[in-house]
Amino acid sequence: YQRRVHGTIEAIIMAAAADSLHRARQLLAFIDASPSPFHAVHEAKTRLLAAGYQELKERDPWALVPLGKYFFTRNHSTLIAFAVGGKFQAGNGFSILGAHTDSPCLRIKPSSCLTKSGYLAVGVEPYGGGLWHTWFDRDLTIGGRVIVSDDKGLSQKLVHVGRPIMRIPNLAIHLTPAEERGAFKFNKETELVPVIATTVKASLEKPAEGKHHAILIDLLAKELGVESASIKDFELCLADFARGAIGGITEEFIFSPRLDNLMSSFCGLQALIEAEKLEEDENTRVLALFDHEEVGSESAQGAASALTEYVLRRLSTPKDAPIGTLFEQAIPKSMLISADMAHGVHPNYSEKHESQHRPALHGGPVIKFNTNQRYATSAVTAALLREFAARGGVPVQDFVVRNDSPCGSTIGPIMSARLGTRTVDVGNPQLSMHSIREMCGT
DSSP: OHHHHHHHHHHHHHHHHHHHHHHHHHHHHHHHTOSSHHHHHHHHHHHHHHTTOEEOOTTSOOOOOTTOEEEEEETTTEEEEEEEOTTOOTTOOEEEEEEEOOOOEEEEEEEEEEEETTEEEEEEEEESSOOGGGGTTOOEEEEEEEEEEETTEEEEEEEEOSSOOBBOOOOOGGGSOHHHHHHTOOOTTTTSOOEEEEHHHHHHHOOOOSSSOHHHHHHHHHHHTSOGGGEEEEEEEEEESSOOEEESTTSOEEEETTHHHHHHHHHHHHHHHHOOOGGGOSSEEEEEEESOGGGTSOSTTSTTSSHHHHHHHHHHSOTTSOOTTHHHHHGGGOEEEEEOOEEOOOTTOGGGSOTTOOOOTTSOOEEEOOTTSSSOOOHHHHHHHHHHHHHTTOOOEEEOOOTTSOOOOOHHHHHHHHHOOEEEEEEOEEESTTSSSEEEEO
16 A cells, blocks of 8 residues: 555656656747747747637727637737636726746847957847846857838848857956956946957958948848848847756756746746636736836836736726726736746855745745835735645745845836736746846756
8 A cells, every 4th residue: 555655656746747847848948939029929929829819909999708818919029918707897807917028138239330350240238137247158149020121111020040140259367367357347338249250251251331240131131031131120139049958967957048037928828828717717817928127117018118007998998888997996806926037045155145035946936025115015915825826735935135135126016006906026936047047947
């Protein structure tokens, strides 16, 4: 009997581990295909369409029905999806999960054509607060959107170059003074600059002209299958060429770029798609994936915009009925889970964490608190989340920053303040946040 019980438990553990690895590989496929927010939204859109969701346009009237599943995008970098509960009525609440599609990176400047000591270089601008020293000596590629023209007008195309095309080389130790080596200080304007070719090699290909190197424009044109002259503008992110990987001797780690915050975006997306019993739900389930969180969310497609309120108002208003106060009635019945990655305790810098709040990689999701409202969690919303987690058998952890350390923030306080809805800030614990390569548990 004991052997049978032991065998059953072992089989359950092995099945859970296999499912965890399967999910981790799905996550990595999503991240690898998403070098920019535009790609992340495209990947989410593809999965939603495959799951039976209908794409809407903001400018059109909406005819929504119970059990209907819908989504729309703004700027092709923000996506809001929702599934209407079978028992939903105008004035009922919303179950919202918010995350973001952007990550710290380097972005190519509007005029990027640089020549430095016999090299062709590309002018880039830091986006967000990255650990920029981790971008040195990495094989880099580019991804984003390109605006092209044809006889029908302007259109947007996504590009993701499938090979390393640039690099930010470090200075040799022999040429670096000891004090510079110790601090690794560099000038982000003059020294955080990737090179793409030598001037000799490039001159044999095509002479430089315009705002960008001709060989860069020609590469984009070749990737997109268009003429170089048809490329009118672009928004391009530099990205690590190396793919994400499952790591650790026991395959318990994920090593990948952009875990912050594509992991939360992916988890929210899959949760919305796979959630059951929609026919019994009185609320509408909402997934909001915003751009520009890493730079403050103050944009038309950011969490600080009126976008979420506009959407919820439309959902609260029955067709051909006066607006009334249905939206105002719905907000107190709603709850927002703001999902962004959390700081796991670092084995080499554990003293940087508050002694009673040291989240472990395999310890479960982290509830984030801050009395100065850098996070929007309250005692009520934390208790609710703990109850939800307990019902699913999921352990949770708490995080509070040290009093002598600055505290980050995310979309939770912004959306909570603008909507007035109950909010809890949560995240999966990770290491190396904002590095070009991050780390978390499977």
